[in-house]
Amino acid sequence: MDHSTLSFLFHLLTLAAYVSALPATFLQDFRVTWADTHIKQLQGGAAIQLTLDQSSGCGFASKRQYLFGRVSMKIKLIPGDSAGTVAAFYMNSNTSGIRDELDFEFLGNRSGHPYTVQTNVYTHGKGDREQRVNLWFDPASDFHTYSILWNHYHVLFFVDEVPIRVFKSNQARGIAFPKSQPMGVYSTLWEADDWATRGGLEKIDWRKAPFHAFYKDFDIEGCPNPGPASCASNPNNWWEGPAFRQLSAIQARKYRWVRVNYMVYDYCTDKSRNPVTPPECLAGI
Incomplete structure (x- = not known):
């Protein structure tokens, strides 16, 4: 067997270690977790509609958990007056007390005001790391892609491939980093x-209900758990490659652009909550 054939077989084995293809339908990778009457499949299951009304919100979750990789979804948020609503897309280890969690939370707005996306990072049960960014487009007029990339070097939050949040692995400085607990992928729409x-000053106007958010193009590429024990530590997984270990020059410029022009809250600079700057904030990007 020649070298090229061996390389091809190794590549196939590497691909088999993680989910590498877009699922054909929502139910292929996900399940409804609550209020199934408020989640409607569209386009033969390729897309879904989430509904919030006075009787209930709703939620769904991945059927499996994953350790490192990338997850992304295209979401079209609630149009018009969405004040008081939250659509969340997040990863969670579902372990009480010491949970790891990576959050996107889309905070509703009064008509005419920008949508705010809040991100948060929990490591070993420690959270309170909120950052908020006003989106620079109308996320209710069309679908936009929201992604989380998680590898041994950092966690990155992306909006349409623009990085809006970086949480680096700084374990050498004694800063906890999510590295050992597999996490499921979740989404909820709630009051x-x-x-x-x-x-909390702006309340839901239930006269505008029901509220709808739409999801499609569900993509999970990661090491499934249970699955091959060697997958999470495999340096050949694409998300561990050199191109994904730090922001590129273009990504770094976009990241600074977001933070300068659209960041409206950062726990790192909130002296009322954190008189002493949290150590991860001093570590930079």
Whole structure:
């Protein structure tokens, strides 16, 4: 067997270690977790509609958990007056007390005001790392791609391939990093008008209900658990490659652009909550 054939076989084995293809339907990789009457399949299951009304919100989750990789979804958020609503897309280890979690939370708005996306990172049960960015487009007029890339070097949050959040692995400085607990992929649409819009000042206008958010192009590429034990530590997984170990020059410029022009809250600079700057904030990007 020649070298090229061996390389091809190794590549196939590497691909088999993780989910590498877009699922044909929502139910291929996901299950409804609550209020199945409020989740409607569209386009033969290729897309879904989530509904929030006064009776209930709803949620779904991946059928499997994953350790490292990338997850992404295309989402079209609630149009018009969505104040008090939250659509969330996140990863969670589902372990009480010491959970790891990576959050996108889309905070509804009063008509005419920008949508705010809040990100948060929990490591070994420690959270309270909120950052908020106003989106620079109308996320309710069309689908946009929201992604989380998670490898041994950092966690990156992307909006349409623009990085809006970086959480680096700084374990040498004693900063916890999610590295050992597999996480599932979740999404919910729910009422949170006690805090979501202007700190809870803006309440849901139930006269505008029902509220709808739409999802499609579900993509999970990662090491499934249970699965091959060697997958998570395999340096040949594409998300561990040199191109994904730090932001490229173009990504770094986009990241600075977002933070300078659209960041509206950063726990790192909130002296009322954190008189002493958290150590991960001093580590930079």
